[in-house]
Amino acid sequence: MLPLVLAGTAVLLASGLAGLRRAAPDAARRIVYGSSLGLCAALALAGLAALGAPPTVLRLPLFVPWVGAWFRLDPLAGFFLFVVNLGGAGASLYGLGYGRHEPTPERVLAFYPAFLAAMNLVLLAADAFGFLFAWELMSVTSWALVVAHHHEPGNRRAGFLYLLMATLSGLALLLAFGLLAGPAGDYGFAAMRAARPAGGAAALALLLALAGTGAKAGLMPLHAWLPEAHPAAPSHVSALMSGVMTKVAVYAFIRIVFDLLGGPPWWAAVVVLALGGATAVLGVLQALLQRDLKRLLAYSTVENIGIVFIGLGLAMAFRADGDPIGAALALTAALFHVFNHAVFKSLLFYGAGAVQAATGSRDMDALGGLIHRMRLTSFAVLVGCGAISALPPLNGFVSEWLTFQAILLHPDLPQWGFKVMLPADGALLALAAALAAACFVKAYGITFLGRPRSQAAATAMEVDGFSRATMAGFAALCLLGGIFPGVMIDALAPVAHALLGTRLPAQLALPWVTVVPVAAARSSYNGLLIFLFIATATSLTVLAIHRFASHAVRRSPAWDCGFPDPSPATQYTADSFAQPIRRVFAASLFRAREVVTMPPPGDTGPATIEKTFCDPFWDWGYAPVAGWIDRAATTLNVLQFLTIRRYLSFVFLALVTLLLAVALWG
Amino acid sequence: MILSLLVQGVQMSLVLLAAPLLTGAVRKVKARWQRRRGASVLQPYRDLRRLLGKDVVLAENASWLFRTAPYLIFAFTWVAASLVPTFAAGLIFSWTGDLIAIIALLGAARFMLTLAGMDIGTAFGGIGASREAMIAALAEPAMLMIIIALALMAGSSQLSTIAEFMASSAAGPRVSAALALVAFVIVALAENARIPVDNPATHLELTMVHEAMVLEYSGRHLAMIELAAALKLLLMVSAIACIFGPIGLVVAGPAGAAAAAPGVAAIGAYTIGAAAYAGKLAVAAVLLGTFESAIAKMRVFRVPNLLGGALMLGLLATLLLFVSRGL
Numbered sequence: 002m003l004p005l006v007l008a009g010t011a012v013l014l015a016s017g018l019a020g021l022r023r024a025a026p027d028a029a030r031r032i033v034y035g036s037s038l039g040l041c042a043a044l045a046l047a048g049l050a051a052l053g054a055p056p057t058v059l060r061l062p063l064f065v066p067w068v069g070a071w072f073r074l075d076p077l078a079g080f081f082l083f084v085v086n087l088g089g090a091g092a093s094l095y096g097l098g099y100g101r102h103e104p105t106p107e108r109v110l111a112f113y114p115a116f117l118a119a120m121n122l123v124l125l126a127a128d129a130f131g132f133l134f135a136w137e138l139m140s141v142t143s144w145a146l147v148v149a150h151h152h153e154p155g156n157r158r159a160g161f162l163y164l165l166m167a168t169l170s171g172l173a174l175l176l177a178f179g180l181l182a183g184p185a186g187d188y189g190f191a192a193m194r195a196a197r198p199a200g201g202a203a204a205l206a207l208l209l210a211l212a213g214t215g216a217k218a219g220l221m222p223l224h225a226w227l228p229e230a231h232p233a234a235p236s237h238v239s240a241l242m243s244g245v246m247t248k249v250a251v252y253a254f255i256r257i258v259f260d261l262l263g264g265p266p267w268w269a270a271v272v273v274l275a276l277g278g279a280t281a282v283l284g285v286l287q288a289l290l291q292r293d294l295k296r297l298l299a300y301s302t303v304e305n306i307g308i309v310f311i312g313l314g315l316a317m318a319f320r321a322d323g324d325p326i327g328a329a330l331a332l333t334a335a336l337f338h339v340f341n342h343a344v345f346k347s348l349l350f351y352g353a354g355a356v357q358a359a360t361g362s363r364d365m366d367a368l369g370g371l372i373h374r375m376r377l378t379s380f381a382v383l384v385g386c387g388a389i390s391a392l393p394p395l396n397g398f399v400s401e402w403l404t405f406q407a408i409l410l411h412p413d414l415p416q417w418g419f420k421v422m423l424p425a426d427g428a429l430l431a432l433a434a435a436l437a438a439a440c441f442v443k444a445y446g447i448t449f450l451g452r453p454r455s456q457a458a459a460t461a462m463e464v465d466g467f468s469r470a471t472m473a474g475f476a477a478l479c480l481l482g483g484i485f486p487g488v489m490i491d492a493l494a495p496v497a498h499a500l501l502g503t504r505l506p507a508q509l510a511l512p513w514v515t516v517v518p519v520a521a522a523r524s525s526y527n528g529l530l531i532f533l534f535i536a537t538a539t540s541l542t543v544l545a546i547h548r549f550a551s552h553a554v555r556r557s558p559a560w561d562c563g564f565p566d567p568s569p570a571t572q573y574t575a576d577s578f579a580q581p582i583r584r585v586f587a588a589s590l591f592r593a594r595e596v597v598t599m600p601p602p603g604d605t606g607p608a609t610i611e612k613t614f615c616d617p618f619w620d621w622g623y624a625p626v627a628g629w630i631d632r633a634a635t636t637l638n639v640l641q642f643l644t645i646r647r648y649l650s651f652v653f654l655a656l657v658t659l660l661l662a663v664a665l666w667g
Numbered sequence: 668m669i670l671s672l673l674v675q676g677v678q679m680s681l682v683l684l685a686a687p688l689l690t691g692a693v694r695k696v697k698a699r700w701q702r703r704r705g706a707s708v709l710q711p712y713r714d715l716r717r718l719l720g721k722d723v724v725l726a727e728n729a730s731w732l733f734r735t736a737p738y739l740i741f742a743f744t745w746v747a748a749s750l751v752p753t754f755a756a757g758l759i760f761s762w763t764g765d766l767i768a769i770i771a772l773l774g775a776a777r778f779m780l781t782l783a784g785m786d787i788g789t790a791f792g793g794i795g796a797s798r799e800a801m802i803a804a805l806a807e808p809a810m811l812m813i814i815i816a817l818a819l820m821a822g823s824s825q826l827s828t829i830a831e832f833m834a835s836s837a838a839g840p841r842v843s844a845a846l847a848l849v850a851f852v853i854v855a856l857a858e859n860a861r862i863p864v865d866n867p868a869t870h871l872e873l874t875m876v877h878e879a880m881v882l883e884y885s886g887r888h889l890a891m892i893e894l895a896a897a898l899k900l901l902l903m904v905s906a907i908a909c910i911f912g913p914i915g916l917v918v919a920g921p922a923g924a925a926a927a928a929p930g931v932a933a934i935g936a937y938t939i940g941a942a943a944y945a946g947k948l949a950v951a952a953v954l955l956g957t958f959e960s961a962i963a964k965m966r967v968f969r970v971p972n973l974l975g976g977a978l979m980l981g982l983l984a985t986l987l988l989f990v991s992r993g994l
Contacts, residue, residue, distance in 0.1 A: 369788065372730045383732070383782075392775040393768055402767055405811070405824075412819045412989050424815070424985040428978070431811035432804070438774060439800035442781045446796060451788030452728060515762065524824045525762045531746065531772070534763070538742035546887050550719040559726035560883055561789040573785065573793025581801035585971045 003057045003074045006047050006082070007125065013040045014118035020110025030100045033110045037117060038093035044121060045086035051079025052495050058191075064130050071189050073127035076495040077260070080336060081124050081252040084343045088245035089117045091471050092237040095351050098467030099237055102358050108149040109235055116142040116241065120249050129178035129188035136174065136253070140167035140217075143246060146238045147230045159229035166216050166226040173213030174253070180206035181261055193261045203262060207269050210257040211276075217250035219303045220310060221280040222618050227303060228287070232295035232363070236354025239295060243302040244347035248339050251309055258317070259332075259500045267321040271418040273314035278422075278429035281307030285436045286586055289443065290593070290614060292575040294353045294363040297444055298346065301389065304433055305342040308404065309335050311426050315407045318419055320501065327410045329497040329505050330518050334403035336493050341396045341482060345388040348475035352382035355468055356448060359461040365444070365575040370453040375463045379449045381472035386445045388479040390438035394532040396482030399516070401434055402526055403490075406518050436582070443578045452569040484528040487514045576612060587614055671759040674937070678758055679749040682905070686748075686897035687711035689904065689948055694868075696956025711897065718890035726787045726883055736783035737884065737891035743776035744895040748902040752909045754940035755917035756827040765824040766814045766906075770807065773858065773902075776895065777803055784880030795879030798967055802864065802876065805974035806857045809850055812981025816847045817910060819988040826909070834913035842994050843984035848911050850980040855903040857974055859896070862959040864970050867896075876967075901948075904955075908947040915943025 019032045051057075056075035063070035074082075096113070103109055119142055122135035144167065148160035180202050181193045198206060216223035231242045258265055284303030291297040312335025319327035355378045356371065357363050372379040388395035391402075408427045414420065453459035463469070482489060487508035494504040508516055515527040546552075559565045580595075587593035593614035600606040643651075691708035698705025725734070747769045750761060764772070781799050784792040818824040820843065821832035832838055857864040860877035867877070881892050909916055917940040965973065987994040 370728070372732060372786075373728070387775070387778065390774075390778060391771065392778055393764070393771050398768075398771055402771075405767055405815075409815060409818050409824060412992065420989045421986070424812075424982060424989050427815050427985065428808060428812055428982050431808035434811075435774075435804045435807035438778055438807075439804050442778060442785075442796065442800055446782055446785035450730070450732065450782060450786045451793075523822065523828075524765045524767075524818075526765065526768055527763045530760065530763045531768070534746045534749075535739075535742045538745050539738045542741060542891070543738050546719065546891075551722060551887055553722040555722050555724050556727050557724050559728070559787045559789055560724075561787075562791060562882065565789065569788065571790050572788045573790065573797060578793065578797040578800070581797055581967070582804055584968065585801060585805075 002047055002050065002054070003059045003072060003125075006044060006074060006121075007059070007061075007072060009040050009044050009047075010118045010121045010125070013037065013114045013121070016040075017111045017114040020113065021107055026106045029110055030103075030106055031097065033114060034093045034096040034100060037114050038090055038097070041086040041089035041093060041117065045083050045090060048079045048082030048084075048086060049492075051082065052076050052492055054079075056499075058127065064134065065188075068128060068130060068188055070131045071127035071191070072125045072131070073190065074125060076499045077252070077255065078124045080493065080496050081248060081339075082121065084248055084340055085117075085120050085124065085245050088241060088248075088343050088347050089120075091347050091351070091475055092241045092245075094474075095240070095354070095468050095471040096237045098465035099235070099351075099354055099358060101465070103235060105149065109146060109238070112142045112145040112149075113238065116146060116238075120246060123249050124252060127190045129182060129190075129193075132253075133171065133175060133178065137167075137171050139246065139249065140164075140171065143234075143238075143242055146234045146242075148233070149235060149238075150233065153233070155229070156233040159226070159233045162226045163230040166223065169223075170213045170216035173209045173216070177206045177209035177213060177257065180209070181257070190256075190261060194263075197261075197263045204266065204269070207258060207262060207265050208272075210254060210262075211273065214250045214254040214257070215276070215310075218247045218254070218306045218310075219280075219284075220276055220306060221283055221303065222622050224280070224284070224303045225616075225618055225623055228291075228296050228299040231299040231302065232293065236295070236350055236357060239299075239354075240347040240350035243299060243350060244343045247302060247306055248343055251306070251313075251335075251339055254313065255500070258313075264320060265317055267318065267416055268418065270314050270317035270321055271416075271422050273310055273317060274422045274426050277307045277310030277312075277314050278426040279307070280304070281311065281433035282429050282436070283590070285433050285440055286582075286590065287616070289436060289440045289579050289582055290587060290591070292365050294356065294365055294368075294444065294448060295350070297365075297440065298349050298353060301437065301440065302342075302346060304437060305338065305346070305389075308401065308430065308433065309338050309342070311335075311430060312338060312404050312407065314426075315404070315423075316501075318414065318423075319407075319411060322411070322414050322416075324411065325501045325503040326505070326519075327407065328501050329503050330403065330410065331407040332497050332501065333490055333493045333505055333518075334400055334407055336496060337403060337486070337489055338397075338400035340489060341388065341400050341479075344475055344478045344482065345385045345397060348381060348385040348472060348479065349389065351468060351472050351475070352378055352385060355464040355472070356461075358464055358468075360455070360457040362455070362457060365447040367455040368448045368453070368458045369451040369569065369572065370449075370458060371461055372449045374461045375449075377469045378464060378472060381469075381476040382449065383445060384476040384479050386441040388483070390441050391434045392438070394483045394528045394535065395479050396486070397479075399483055399486040399526065399528060401430070403518060404430060406524055409524075410519065436586075439582060443575060447573070447575045447578060451572050454569050454572070454574075480532075484532045485514060486516050486526075486528055487511070490516065490518075583612075583614070591615060591617065670933070674755060675749075675758045675760055678753055678755070679745075681753060682748045682751075682898060682901055683745065683894075685948065686894065686901040687715060689901050689952055690897045692949065692952035693900075693956045693959075696953050697868075697960050700957065700960035711893075715890050715894060718885075718893070719887050721886040723886035723888055725885075728787060729883070730786055733783050733786040733883075734888070736779045736786075737888040737895075739779050740776045740783075741891045741895045741898075743772050743779070744898045744902070747772035747776075748898045748905070750826065751902050751905045752827055752830050752916065753905050754915075754944040755937060756830045756909065756913075758827070761827045762825070766817070766826045766829070767811070767824055769826065769902075769906075770810050770814065773899065774803070774807060776899075780880055780892070783884075787883045789883065791879045791882050795876050795882070798876045799880060802857055802970060802974065805971055805978060806854050809974060809978040809981050810854045810858075812978060812985055813847045813850050813854065816843050816981060816984035816988055819985065819992070820844065826906070830909040830913050830916060831918045833910055834916060834918050843987045844911070846980045846984040846987075848907075850977040850984070851907055851911070853973060853977040853980075855907060857970070857977075859900045859903055861955065863962050863965040863973070866964050904948060904951040905944075908944070908951070912947060914947075915940050
C-alpha cells in the first residue's frame with residue numbers, strides 16, 4: 002500500500018501545475034480541487050487501513066545517495082494521514098465552490114495541492130533528511146498561500162513573520178535530528194530508534210523538538226505568528242492551516258518524543274504540562290478579546306493545541322512513572338482531540354469563509370442577523386460552536402472528558418512536580434473549557450444572531466451548494482464523533498499499542514456503546530444514550546405542549562422593557578460582550594484598560610470609550626528580541642565595507658582559532 | 668430489571684414534579700422572613716399552568732433558535748437532573764454520564780440560553796448574556812475543581828459511587844470535603860442565579876442577569892425556561908444532599924437492594940429514602956430562604972471575587988488530596 006500512497010502524494014504534488022492555467026480559471030479550479038478531493042479521500046482511506054496493519058517500509062533512491070529516502074507507514078502515521086486527508090478532502094470540496102470568489106486563483110491553485118502533498122510527505126518520511134525537506138516544503142507552500150492576497154494590508158507582514166518562525170522551527174528540528182543521529186550520523190529513523198541518545202543530549206534534543214514542533218503548532222510563547230498568518234490565507238486554506246497543519250506538528254512531536262527518543266525523563270512531562278496549560282488558557286483569553294472572526298478562530302486553535310499538549314504531557318508523565326495503561330488513556334485523549342479539533346475547526350473556518358463570501362466582512366461588529374438568511378450555514382456553525390465548547394453530546398466533550406479522566410487517574414505520582422502540575426492543569430483545562438464556551442457564544446451570537454449591523458449583513462445570501470455540503474458533512478461528523486466515541490477510541494488502540502506497548506480495553510464490545518476508559522465503577526459516559534434522552538425529551542415535550550396546552554404564536558415588536566430602539570447600534574457588540582471577562586481576566590494579564598471620556602454638561606459632542614490591551618508576549622518577548630537583532634545588525638553593518646586586506650586577516654584569524662580549538666579538543 | 672426501570676422512571680418524574688414545589692417553598696420562607704404571608708407553595712404550579720395556556724408573543728425578528736431553545740434548555744436540564752441520585756443511588760441509567768457530564772449538560776443548557784438572549788438583538792439580552800458568560804467562566808471551573816476533589820476522594824467521578832463512598836464509613840471527616848462543600852454551595856448559588864450573585868425576584872432590569880436573558884420570552888416558552896430553572900435548583904440541592912448528606916439514601920442500587928431483600932423490604936427501603944429526600948428538600952428550602960433574606964445582592968463586579976474564592980477552595984481541596992489521600 003505504501004507505494005500507492007506515495008504515488009498518490011506525487012500526483013497531488015504535480016496536480017498544482019494545472020492551476021497555472023490562467024486562461025481558464027474555472028476549469029483549473031475544477032481540476033485542482035476535484036483531483037485533490039479524490040486523492041485526499043483515497044489517502045484518508047489508506048490511512049484508516051494502515052491503522053490496523055503492521056508497519057511497511059520503503060526506500061527510494063532519492064536525496065542523499067548513501068542514505069536514500071526512507072518512507073514508513075505505521076499506525077501513528079496512518080491515523081494522522083486520515084486526519085490530514087479528511088481535512089484536505091473537506092477543504093477541496095469547499096474550495097470547489099468557495100474558490101469562485103478568489104480574485105487571483107492562480108496564486109492559490111498552484112500551491113494548494115503541493116501544500117497537501119507536503120503535509121502527507123511529512124507523515125510518511127522515515128529519515129531526517131526527507132522529513133525536513135517535506136517540513137520546509139510544507140512551510141514554503143503554506144507561506145505562498147498566506148501571501149496570496151498580498152495587497153491587503155497586514156498580509157505581507159503576516160507572511161514575513163510566518164516565514165521567520167517557520168525558519169526557526171526548521172532550525173530547531175534540524176539540530177534535534179542532529180543530536181538524535183549522534184556522532185555516527187545515520188539519519189534514518191530506524192537507526193535513531195536503535196541508538197537512543199541519553200543524558201544531556203537526549204534532554205537537549207527533546208527541548209529542541211518541543212521548540213521546533215511547538216512553533217509550528219502554536220504552543221506559547223512561539224504562537225505569535227499563528228493568529229496573523231492563518232486568517233490572512235483564503236478561508237479553506239485557513240481551515241487547512243489551523244485544523245490540519247498544526248496537527249502535522251503534533252505528529253512530529255509524538256514521532257520524535259514518543260517513538261525516536263523512547264522514554265523521556267519525568268521533568269520533560271512537567272515542562273510540557275506547564276506549557277500546555279498556559280497555552281490553553283491564554284489562547285482562549287486572547288480569542289475572547291478579538292473582533293475579527295478568523296483571528297478569533299486562530300487564537301482558539303492555540304487554545305486547542307494547549308489541550309492536546311496537556312494530554313501528551315500526561316502521557317509522558319504516566320509513561321515515566323511506569324503506567325502504560327494510564328499513558329495510553331492520556332495519549333488516546335490527546336489524539337481524539339486532534340481529530341475533533343481538525344473537524345470542528347475546519348467547520349468553523351468554512352463557516353467564517355461563508356460569512357466572508359456572503360457579506361465581504363469578517364469584522365463581527367459589522368455582522369449580525371445572518372441566521373435568517375444563511376440557514377444551513379448558521380445551523381452547521383452552531384454545531385461547530387457547541388462542539389468546540391465541549392458540550393455533550395458532541396465530539397469535543399468526549400476528548401476533554403477523557404483528558405479529565407486521565408488527570409484523575411494518578412493522584413499518587415511520587416514527583417512533587419506532578420503533585421502541583423496535575424491539579425493546576427485540571428484547573429487550567431476547566432477554565433479554558435468555560436472560557437471557550439463564552440468565546441463561542443460571543444462569536445455566534447454577534448455574527449449570526451441579533452439584528453444586522455450593516456447593509457451587507459442585511460442583504461447576505463446563502464452560499465453555494467459545495468460549501469453547504471461540506472459544512473453539513475463536518476457538522477454530522479461532530480455529532481457522530483460525540484455519540485459513537487467508542488469507534489474512535491478503538492481505532493486509536495493500535496497507535497497506543499505501537500508507541501506504548503499497551504492499549505485501552507476495547508470499547509465497542511460494551512453494551513449500548515458506553516465509553517469506560519478505566520473501570521465501570523470509576524467513570525463511564527454514553528454519548529448515544531445522552532443524545533437519545535435529549536432528543537426524546539425535547540420532542541415529547543414539544544408534542545405534549547403543542548397538543549395539550551397551546552400552539553398559538555403572535556408576532557409583535559420586541560418588548561425590550563417597553564423601549565425598543567430601532568437602531569441596531571443599541572445591540573451588544575463583540576467588544577461589549579467581552580467587557581466583563583476582559584475586566585475580570587485580562588486587566589492584569591493583558592493590561593486591558595478602558596477610558597471613558599464624557600463631554601462636559603452642555604456640550605453636545607459624543608462620549609467616547611477607548612479600549613486598549615497589549616500582548617505580553619510581544620512586549621516582553623518578541624519586541625525586545627527583534628530590537629537586539631536590529632541593534633546587532635546595525636553594529637555589524639560596518640563589516641560590510643572593509644578592504645580586501647581586512648577580510649583576508651579575518652579569514653586567517655578564523656582559521657587559526659578553529660585550528661587551536663581542534664588542537665585543544667584532541 | 669422491571670423494578671430498576673420503574674425506579675428510574677419514578678426518579679425522572681419525581682424531579683419534574685418536585686421542582687416547582689421546592690421553588691415555591693423557598694419563596695414561602697422568604698415571604699415569612701419579610702413578615703408577609705406569601706403565596707401558597709403551590710403557586711409555581713399555577714404559574715406554569717397559566718403560562719402554558721397563553722399565546723406566545725414572539726418578537727418579529729426572532730429566529731428558529733429562539734423558538735427551539737426553551738425546549739432544548741428544558742431537555743438538557745431534565746436529563747441532567749435525572750442522572751443525580753435523589754432517594755436512591757446506582758439507578759439503571761446512572762452510568763450514562765458521570766458528574767462531569769452532568770455539569771457539561773448544564774453548560775449546554777446555559778449555552779443555548781445565552782444565545783437565545785442575544786437572538787432578538789436588544790441591549791438587555793446582551794447584558795444578561797455577557798454577564799452570564801462571565802459568571803459561568805468562573806463557576807464552571809470551580810465546579811470542575813470540586814468534582815476533581817470528590818473524584819479523588821471516592822476514586823470515581825460517578826455520582827452514585829461518590830454518594831456510596833460518602834455514605835460509607837471510609838469517608839470520615841476530611842478537610843478537603845469541608846472545603847469542597849463550601850465551594851459547592853457558592854457555585855450552586857451562582858449557577859441558580861440566587862442572591863448574592865443574582866436576584867430571581869428582581870424587577871430592576873439593570874441588576875438582572877438571568878431575568879434579562881429571558882426578558883423576551885412569553886407563554887409556553889417562558890414556562891419551559893421557568894421549569895428548567897426550578898429543575899436546576901432541585902438538581903443542585905439533590906447533588907449537595909447526596910454527596911454531603913447521604914442519610915437514608917438507598918445506596919446498594921436497585922439490583923443489590925432487591926437481591927438482598929426482595930419485595931416488601933426493598934420497597935420499604937425506597938420509602939425511607941424518599942422520606943429522607945423530602946426532609947432534605949425542606950431543610951434546603953428553609954436554609955436557602957433564610958440565607959437569601961439575610962444577605963444583600965453583590966455588585967456584579969464583586970461576584971468574580973466570590974466565585975474566584977470558590978475556585979481557590981476547590982483547587983486547595985484538590986491540592987490537599989494530591990499531597991495526601993487521607994486529608
